[in-house]
Amino acid sequence: xxxxxxxxxxxxxxxxxxxxxxxxxxxxxxxxxxxxxxxxxxxxxxxxxxxxxxxxxxxxxxxxxxxxxxxxxxxxxxxxxxxxxxxxxxxxxxxxxxxxxxxxxxxxxxxxxxxxxxxxxxxxxxxxxxxxxxxxxxxxxxxxxxxxxxxxxxxxxxxxxxxxxxxxxxxxxxxxxxxxxxxxxxxxxxxxxxxxxxxxxxxxxxxxxxxxxxxxxxxxxxxxxxxxxxxxxxxxxxxxxxxxx
Amino acid sequence: xxxxxxxxxxxxxxxxxxxxxxxxxxxxxxxxxxxxxxxxxxxxxxxxxxxxxxxxxxxxxxxxxxxxxxxxxxxxxxxxxxxxxxxxxxxxxxxxxxxxxxxxxxxxxxxxxxxxxxxxxxxxxxxxxxxxxxxxxxxxxxxxxxxxxxxxxxxxxxxxxxxxxxxxxxxxxxxxxxxxxxxxxxxxxxxxxxxxxxxxxxxxxxxxxxxxxxxxxxxxxxxxxxxxxxxxxxxxxxxxxxxxx
Amino acid sequence: xxxxxxxxxxxxxxxxxxxxxxxxxxxxxxxxxxxxxxxxxxxxxxxxxxxxxxxxxxxxxxxxxxxxxxxxxxxxxxxxxxxxxxxxxxxxxxxxxxxxxxxxxxxxxxxxxxxxxxxxxxxxxxxxxxxxxxxxxxxxxxxxxxxxxxxxxxxxxxxxxxxxxxxxxxxxxxxxxxxxxxxxxxxxxxxxxxxxxxxxxxxxxxxxxxxxxxxxxxxxxxxxxxxxxxxxxxxxxxxxxxxxx
Amino acid sequence: xxxxxxxxxxxxxxxxxxxxxxxxxxxxxxxxxxxxxxxxxxxxxxxxxxxxxxxxxxxxxxxxxxxxxxxxxxxxxxxxxxxxxxxxxxxxxxxxxxxxxxxxxxxxxxxxxxxxxxxxxxxxxxxxxxxxxxxxxxxxxxxxxxxxxxxxxxxxxxxxxxxxxxxxxxxxxxxxxxxxxxxxxxxxxxxxxxxxxxxxxxxxxxxxxxxxxxxxxxxxxxxxxxxxxxxxxxxxxxxxxxxxx
Numbered sequence: 003x004x005x006x007x008x009x010x011x012x013x014x015x016x017x018x019x020x021x022x023x024x025x026x027x028x029x030x031x032x033x034x035x036x037x038x039x040x041x042x043x044x045x046x047x048x049x050x051x052x053x054x055x056x057x058x059x060x061x062x063x064x065x066x067x068x069x070x071x072x073x074x075x076x077x078x079x080x081x082x083x084x085x086x087x088x089x090x091x092x093x094x095x096x097x098x099x100x101x102x103x104x105x106x107x108x109x110x111x112x113x114x115x116x117x118x119x120x121x122x123x124x125x126x127x128x129x130x131x132x133x134x135x136x137x138x139x140x141x142x143x144x145x146x147x148x149x150x151x152x153x154x155x156x157x158x159x160x161x162x163x164x165x166x167x168x169x170x171x172x173x174x175x176x177x178x179x180x181x182x183x184x185x186x187x188x189x190x191x192x193x194x195x196x197x198x199x200x201x202x203x204x205x206x207x208x209x210x211x212x213x214x215x216x217x218x219x220x221x222x223x224x225x226x227x228x229x230x231x232x233x234x235x236x237x238x239x240x241x242x243x244x245x246x247x
Numbered sequence: 248x249x250x251x252x253x254x255x256x257x258x259x260x261x262x263x264x265x266x267x268x269x270x271x272x273x274x275x276x277x278x279x280x281x282x283x284x285x286x287x288x289x290x291x292x293x294x295x296x297x298x299x300x301x302x303x304x305x306x307x308x309x310x311x312x313x314x315x316x317x318x319x320x321x322x323x324x325x326x327x328x329x330x331x332x333x334x335x336x337x338x339x340x341x342x343x344x345x346x347x348x349x350x351x352x353x354x355x356x357x358x359x360x361x362x363x364x365x366x367x368x369x370x371x372x373x374x375x376x377x378x379x380x381x382x383x384x385x386x387x388x389x390x391x392x393x394x395x396x397x398x399x400x401x402x403x404x405x406x407x408x409x410x411x412x413x414x415x416x417x418x419x420x421x422x423x424x425x426x427x428x429x430x431x432x433x434x435x436x437x438x439x440x441x442x443x444x445x446x447x448x449x450x451x452x453x454x455x456x457x458x459x460x461x462x463x464x465x466x467x468x469x470x471x472x473x474x475x476x477x478x479x480x481x482x483x484x485x486x487x488x489x490x491x492x
Numbered sequence: 493x494x495x496x497x498x499x500x501x502x503x504x505x506x507x508x509x510x511x512x513x514x515x516x517x518x519x520x521x522x523x524x525x526x527x528x529x530x531x532x533x534x535x536x537x538x539x540x541x542x543x544x545x546x547x548x549x550x551x552x553x554x555x556x557x558x559x560x561x562x563x564x565x566x567x568x569x570x571x572x573x574x575x576x577x578x579x580x581x582x583x584x585x586x587x588x589x590x591x592x593x594x595x596x597x598x599x600x601x602x603x604x605x606x607x608x609x610x611x612x613x614x615x616x617x618x619x620x621x622x623x624x625x626x627x628x629x630x631x632x633x634x635x636x637x638x639x640x641x642x643x644x645x646x647x648x649x650x651x652x653x654x655x656x657x658x659x660x661x662x663x664x665x666x667x668x669x670x671x672x673x674x675x676x677x678x679x680x681x682x683x684x685x686x687x688x689x690x691x692x693x694x695x696x697x698x699x700x701x702x703x704x705x706x707x708x709x710x711x712x713x714x715x716x717x718x719x720x721x722x723x724x725x726x727x728x729x730x731x732x733x734x735x736x737x
Numbered sequence: 738x739x740x741x742x743x744x745x746x747x748x749x750x751x752x753x754x755x756x757x758x759x760x761x762x763x764x765x766x767x768x769x770x771x772x773x774x775x776x777x778x779x780x781x782x783x784x785x786x787x788x789x790x791x792x793x794x795x796x797x798x799x800x801x802x803x804x805x806x807x808x809x810x811x812x813x814x815x816x817x818x819x820x821x822x823x824x825x826x827x828x829x830x831x832x833x834x835x836x837x838x839x840x841x842x843x844x845x846x847x848x849x850x851x852x853x854x855x856x857x858x859x860x861x862x863x864x865x866x867x868x869x870x871x872x873x874x875x876x877x878x879x880x881x882x883x884x885x886x887x888x889x890x891x892x893x894x895x896x897x898x899x900x901x902x903x904x905x906x907x908x909x910x911x912x913x914x915x916x917x918x919x920x921x922x923x924x925x926x927x928x929x930x931x932x933x934x935x936x937x938x939x940x941x942x943x944x945x946x947x948x949x950x951x952x953x954x955x956x957x958x959x960x961x962x963x964x965x966x967x968x969x970x971x972x973x974x975x976x977x978x979x980x981x982x
Contacts, residue, residue, distance in 0.1 A: 092851050092894065094625060105966070114849035114896075115922050116827050116964040122971065130401045130422050135584060135678035140713040144402065156375045156414065157389065159827065159922050159964055162899055164655070165675075169401065169414060169422045173728070175973030177375050177414045177422050185655075187850050187894055188625035223630040229851040229894055231840070236857065238663070238910030337606050337649065339870060350721070359604035360677050361582050361719040367726065380829060380923035385958040404582065404677055404719055409652055409900070410920075418973070420728030430900075432605050432649055433870035468875040474606040474649055476595070481612065483665030483908070620891045620912050634892065646865045646904065647879065659891065659904060659912045667865050667904045667912050
């Protein structure tokens with residue numbers, strides 16, 4: 003069983019009528035709903051305005067994969083919680099950063115760059131699969147089309163992805179590395195571009211499939227204990243002297 | 248001094264009036280001409296229909312960086328010469344594969360995949376810089392525009408590039424990893440997409456700058472001796488016994 | 493169900509008494525035996541001296557992951573079969589190259605380098621996990637120790653691995669990138685170092701665990717049709733004109 | 738001309754007699770001295786206990802490559818200066834992290850992991866070249882030996898290096914990725930392992946050569962302006978309408 007927590011800023015959906023129409027229960031519940039349909043995945047949600055942003059130690063300690071959607075209020079996420087998320091990823095938790103989370107605190111800590119992009123609202127987007135054998139692209143044809151999405155364009159200031167799964171084409175003339183995998187510590191990080199709050203991208207079956215795939219890909223193989231720097235004795239000489247094993 | 252050899256199939260330019268107008272002296276001489284203007288680069292050319300395709304041992308042994316343009320007659324390149332080029336790259340020679348050389352024999356031997364693409368003639372192309380700090384992108388702004396080029400689209404069947412410098416946007420809806428770096432043996436390989444024979448891309452100053460940059464980047468730091476598998480004695484114990492150095 | 497074929501040269505085990513003692517039924521059967529214990533894996537074997545080396549089209553077409561052990565007779569593998577294996581990997585089949593297969597024909601075609609190493613028989617080896625979150629390292633502690641193995645040392649002439657899972661330490665003073673992952677086409681390739689024919693490494697539970705993990709990691713997510721270069725019409729304009737979908 | 742600043746904690750050399758003997762003028766001056774001998778490099782130094790740690794804006798703005806040596810007092814580096822160094826790297830400045838700087842503030846911000854290692858004082862170290870064609874390995878034979886160094890062992894918690902140049906072997910049984918390159922923003926980052934304060938490694942000609950090579954490799958190709966997220970108009974349609982260029 004993969005224990006998933008879907009985190010959402012959950013402000014646009016309450017303040018903006020246009021967003022409310024697209025995601026009446028919040029982006030987090032839309033994502034949670036399609037993940038719940040998958041065998042082997044257990045889903046909870048958490049939001050910015052809950053105590054500890056809904057991410058107290060008990061929740062984080064039981065989370066295998068954390069999905070994160072935020073946009074205008076990245077700075078209201080406390081440094082303490084961002085640090086806890088960061089450290090848990092290093093110890094093995096998967097982290098899926100969605101759309102405008104190229105600027106989210108935990109994501110920036112993990113990638114080590116500015117996350118800068120260029121942007122514009124209102125393009126046609128085509129996500130091309132550039133790694134057809136990758137588990138995150140399983141079941142996806144050559145490309146996925148989204149009639150209307152916010153444009154994100156290069157230069158995207160990220161470290162070279164360990165694996166690049168999607169590159170987007172936008173009708174206005176831009177390209178973007180839209181599906182990027184990184185390893186950090188014992189954890190796996192996936193950035194996935196689509197998901198502007200006024201566009202129904204998370205209702206699109208292929209987008210749901212990609213996110214579901216990414217959750218499975220990011221599920222931890224082990225959770226490490228503390229990452230300190232252990233002092234160690236010489237082990238080989240013991241072994242040779244016959245004092246070890 | 249970087250010793251460069253520009254290799255060209257040199258058939259289209261003799262048989263096709265349209266190509267002849269764009270590259271009257273052949274693509275190889277167009278490229279050689281702009282490289283010659285650069286301090287520290289010495290340039291020769293070679294073509295398919297010369298003996299040994301112009302790549303006898305004396306030529307290859309003195310070549311630091313080999314540029315390769317071929318299109319319809321990849322199969323007329325002898326296996327022996329392809330193998331010699333391949334081995335010299337492993338020993339340190341730089342190799343720049345241009346445009347339709349995604350299917351050239353030496354390139355395919357080096358990358359280990361099929362080089363398959365999708366294609367169509369007659370698109371507007373914009374090459375986006377996705378690695379602004381890379382030496383091959385030096386002096387290039389955010390993107391380079393080519394009014395008319397052959398479209399190459401993903402999925403491009405290549406190994407993950409060690410460094411990805413350019414991604415192209417095409418007006419017809421495709422994207423392409425257009426500037427790709429790989430290390431192979433002690434040598435460096437760069438694939439650069441533009442350069443359809445009926446389009447004047449090699450006359451564009453920014454394209455010339457990129458190719459010139461790539462030659463400098465690919466220049467060898469050392470040329471290795473034969474790559475065999477040496478049997479070696481235990482060296483550490485000698486050192487400890489004081490019998491070494 | 494993952495359909496696995498374990499391929500072995502199967503000559504040493506018949507001609508050399510020392511090898512026969514360690515692997516009385518051949519290395520392939522030793523490996524097949526521990527893979528068979530795993531749920532969801534179906535195993536067959538094939539050897540060099542069978543017709544088509546045991547790898548006729550019917551066998552290859554049903555193979556999801558191919559393991560390969562060869563040593564002294566790489567050159568007796570026909571170019572035709574090597575090419576078929578190569579192409580099936582690009583279409584999605586997993587390929588696990590074991591020990592001396594750093595020089596096997598299909599492996600060399602896939603990596604695009606010489607595979608050169610340095611070597612010596614009779615060292616103590618310690619394989620360090622350098623990617624603890626990787627699925628191939630699942631269940632493996634900080635390192636695995638092998639009392640007696642052939643030493644393989646750097647420089648190992650391989651392309652930079654897409655993922656590096658193990659680095660070996662040898663008592664004689666060498667290091668080696670012992671567990672290397674590459675993507676090729678839609679397929680996944682893993683090189684795993686241990687397994688000299690006179691050493692019982694494939695009887696070691698941790699080594700068995702690593703190989704089993706690698707089979708699961710390399711299992712295809714899809715098998716592609718032919719990798720040709722399709723000519724494609726402009727798709728975006730059709731879409732905009734409403735003539736598409 | 739490459740403008741280099743060598744930064745040093747510069748405390749051990751004043752408080753510890755053993756260190757004082759090895760580096761009487763401080764590690765920074767030892768490094769500055771050998772860099773100064775190289776044509777095309779201009780060198781200044783800065784230390785922790787200077788105002789702003791010697792890294793006021795005027796200094797940073799003129800620094801092309803910053804070398805960093807720190808050990809016990811990483812936490813005394815102000816967050817503000819660490820942030821300034823981090824941002825300047827993203828804009829293009831090279832950054833060379835030496836030895837115990839696997840835990841230095843600017844390095845940790847750039848890599849996005851914990852930098853955790855295992856360690857022990859007093860081993861024989863052999864640095865193997867695993868990327869003989871890399872500019873940082875230019876002029877270095879198969880390996881460099883250091884009679885006495887502090888051992889750093891895997892697992893080293895770093896992101897997969899974009900390029901791995903050296904792997905160390907230690908007499909006590911450990912291995913370590915000792916020469917690691919990353920791209921961050923428009924800047925280049927190199928981590929180089931040797932350099933314990935009581936060992937004379939920075940006096941060793943081959944070590945000096947590697948550090949000098951790394952400075953040239955990390956020298957910026959451009960310095961970017963601010964990395965914000967620009968809103969951009971649709972550019973392609975303008976181009977097509979003939980209103981652009």
